[in-house]
Amino acid sequence: MAARHQPNAAKGRGATGNRAGRFARDEREAFDDGWPGDDEEAGTSAPATIVRADPARRLISRNQSPDIPFDASINPYRGCEHGCPYCLDGDTPILMADGRHRPLRKLQVGDIIIGTQRDGWYRRYVPTRVRAHWSSRKPAFRVTLADGTVLNASSDHRFLTERGWKHVTPPVVRGEQRPYLTGNNKLMGTGRFSAQPVHDTDYRRGYLTGMLRGDGHLGRYIYDRPGRGPSKVYRCRLALKDADGLQRSHDYLHEFGVATKRFVFQQAAAGRAEIAGLRASSRQAFETVHGLIDWPTDPSGSWRKGFVAGLFDAEGHRAGNNLRISNSDPAILGALVTCLDHLGFTHCREHGPRPGGRDMTVIRLVGGLGEQMRFIHTVDPAIRRKCSPAGIAIKSEADLGIRTVERLPGERELFDITTGTGDFIANGVVSHNCFARPSHSYLDLSPGLDFETRIFYKENAAALLESELRKPGYQPTPISLGINTDAYQPVEKRLRVTRDILEVLAAHRHPVSLLTKSRLILRDMDILGDMAADNLVSAAVSITTLDASLKRILEPRTASPAARLDTVRQLAAAGVPTSVMAAPVIPAITDHELEAIVQAASEHGARGAGYVLLRLPWEVKQIFRDWLAAHFPDRAAHVMSLIQQSRGGRDYDAAWGQRLTGTGKFADLIAQRFALACRKNGLNRSARPNLTTEHFRLPPRTGDQLPLL
Structure with missing residues (x-):
């Protein structure tokens, strides 16, 4: 597969340029990470990597999106040096931090609204900031409550009930299970908002x-x-x-x-x-x-x-x-x-x-x-x-029982947001927000070369994690490590942020899963092997291609395909349940390798495999188009045509349940090929590793005096 290289593409990087992000960036301190790059040629010039400490107040992020298989995650780094290029009706009134309400469609990134946070026995209203805001077209349902509150939402949207978070409708895939609204449920909140007056x-x-x-x-x-x-x-x-x-x-x-x-x-x-x-x-x-x-x-x-x-x-x-x-x-x-x-x-x-x-x-x-x-x-x-309800516990005498859930005709433009608390108040009821939107722009990073060369690391991550695990009432649930950004960035060799996090989790016997493209995970085999003995860890290695020359331009600063397969072998040999992720599958560029990747994964000891069809949200779509123009100009139009066929005619469709795998004939063919390859090679025969929390403990703090006998 011949690729045409554009002369002005940045050496050793995935993005071909530095497209501006949506928000301003601050100044950063330069730091040489000492990463040589397996595929870089001596003497060539490449954009320097800049690393800066990112002081954080909390480490564990919470997520309950229906197509993301984890509830908690930790991202030690922001930005990625590897060089790899839900929703409500827009008129739904959202409670602002000053007590007023504003239509969802008119919210902006940076607005301060009201979310909720658990405090002891109660969940309380707290101010939170809008981090992302977007829209998509999808089928909608009208949820009517006993007090007359009406909410138009997608089937995948979730509301807080007296029995926890529940989706609007049951799953559409036979055999899958998820909690959904029924006539026996009551939503949490105050009920429908009143109209605000005209200042005539x-x-x-x-x-x-x-x-x-x-x-x-x-x-x-x-x-x-x-x-x-x-x-x-x-x-x-x-x-x-x-x-x-x-x-x-x-x-x-x-x-x-x-x-x-x-x-x-x-x-x-x-x-x-x-x-x-x-x-x-x-x-x-x-x-x-x-x-x-x-x-x-x-x-x-x-x-x-x-x-x-x-x-x-x-x-x-x-x-x-x-x-x-x-x-x-x-x-x-x-x-x-x-x-x-x-x-x-x-x-x-x-x-x-x-x-x-x-x-x-x-x-x-x-x-x-x-x-x-x-x-x-x-x-x-x-x-x-x-006027603000901040600090007040969520207790309500309003009759918020579910009266009806009705499908609306056609499709509607629906909106969603990402907030700091993971939720918001929609027409008086607590509503869950979407997880893991493209984060580089609103984290002060350009989606282009800045994202690859401006790396932030969580300062004092181990102490933060230790503090969060020791909070009264903390309930352990498996943590996914390095989801938005690979936890094994090249700078991890020196900074050891991920290593410190793993040491804290191991000391507390806390379950963790990891996803990486890096061979550096093998450095931590002493910790991972020990945790695997108690069913506390699982790992997934991302393999996009088995073609080293293609990897060179697709993921220029990552381990070679052979090195990643050897990583799978060593993890599996140490007893760590390991899977392979063919991600992303790029139409007309890597999709022909799907069966070979699955076979290689099986031969090297993987228990399971998964795939993700190429996603192009926000600015990423233009970065990918630039990459296509630089490296595959002869087939750029064909690649984008196949992508759009799989995304409802657009570059990207963020609808839950299909954003990872797409829709349409091409996407269905990929799904069928993948399922057949897994059956043929004996993968995915058992359920995803169910890590245990029964060993969770609070070890003595450093310097704690042992009790007298």
Whole structure:
């Protein structure tokens, strides 16, 4: 198979150029990793490798995507020097960190939203950041809950129920099993979100009425000036410690023609924040404001929402599951109660003394977090510190039982995101996000040469892992090591990050599986052999091709095919359950080798085999096109045609259940050939190694004193 080399392709690298990532990159420190490269020729120039410590707060990543066979993973490195080139309806409202909601289609990478995190006995709402955002077209299902909440999602999407995460529908492949929604399930959360108000003229009038009557000062004074007669003074003043409430009031007053000046009402002192204020002193401003806050004879719904929002900003407070508004003016309290009744909120009245001796009446909202969020969404206060559910446990009295799950006609554009917590709040219920999107761009790495030459390593990984394994309530589950990026990068020879992680896992007798292209895994045979004796480890070696010349341009800085097969042999001989991954299978370039790879795997002691059809998400598709143009220009169009035939007419289809193997005639033929080759060579006869957690332990810390006998 002849390949044509482009003269300006980077020597010893897979990508032909350095395409810009989606996000800015920071500066990095150069470091010579000393990697010679088995296939590199002495004296040739190649882009230098740059290595930088990547300080991390946590090491174990969690994943529950249905077509990824692991729940926990560790990636010691970001970027890869080897040189190898779910979803909801877009209108679904997503809970933001400030308590508002925004349609899923309008989210952006970097937005801070609300996810969840387990804390002791409870799962609690916490802020999290959107790390990736994408869309795809696929069949959709309408999930209707007992309280009327409606969610349009793909069949593979998962929601949190009282019995754990469950998919929307059963698996489509006969014989497979996965938990899915039934009529006996109840989703977790507060239930459907309410519409947010339009800030029209009536809303703005209502807001100023609540704010200024609740916490403002509006006065007109007459005093005598010696020799000049009486003088009139007009004062309009508002002072708040929250800048967002003050800013909204300033903007609304300006829209009504009232010019205000900012001033410091109270200087900051020990234990006391600065309080800023607005003021206007003209007669025109006084009369305009006086007219704005007059009680309307027939208030509109929009005015009522604005009034409640303004009064809540002025004199409301929220702590945990309690939301209250305090006041002593009967007219204000009467208007508040009328508005809450009109908006359908249940409330109760409480009385208590106020500092200074004056009685205070408190109107408290009834109904828990669900009603609080409905209140916040319905009236939209300006002061957002009072609106976030962060820290509150997920407990709900809402009736979120599954009523129906119905298939919608045709296909729809559906959206999904990746978040820091692995989930998000979709229309009031906890929704799982997708795992392992292309990560190099939002990790400050170009998807091109930067990804191959800018390597980050997890600093102090062993200590981080030790800390996480010792956390109270930690439940061991097999960890997959090096999934996004090979754990045996060339720099591992010196940095030994993966070795340190394995030593911690071995000391705790914690199960682990590894996937690598590198022969360097054999360095750790002392650890792996020991763990294999207790059924604590499995390994998979990736073999893309058996052709050394093709490997030279496809994966230029990886071990040769012969070296990888020998790695399989040595792992298997040491008792480590070992499989081979033919990944990726590239149409018209490597697919003809599928049977030979499976046969070679069997001959070298592998127990199983798998394959992945070439995936081209995000920027990777253009990097691969560049690679084709540089090395196989004569067949580039044919290769892309076969890929698109297997991806629904596109370069890539991220739909769960088919993103790894594709669809269509070519993809079906690959699947049939692979299954036949495995049967012929005796692979995959038994289930994937089921690693045990029964040996998990917490060994004494270094320096711990042994107990006295």
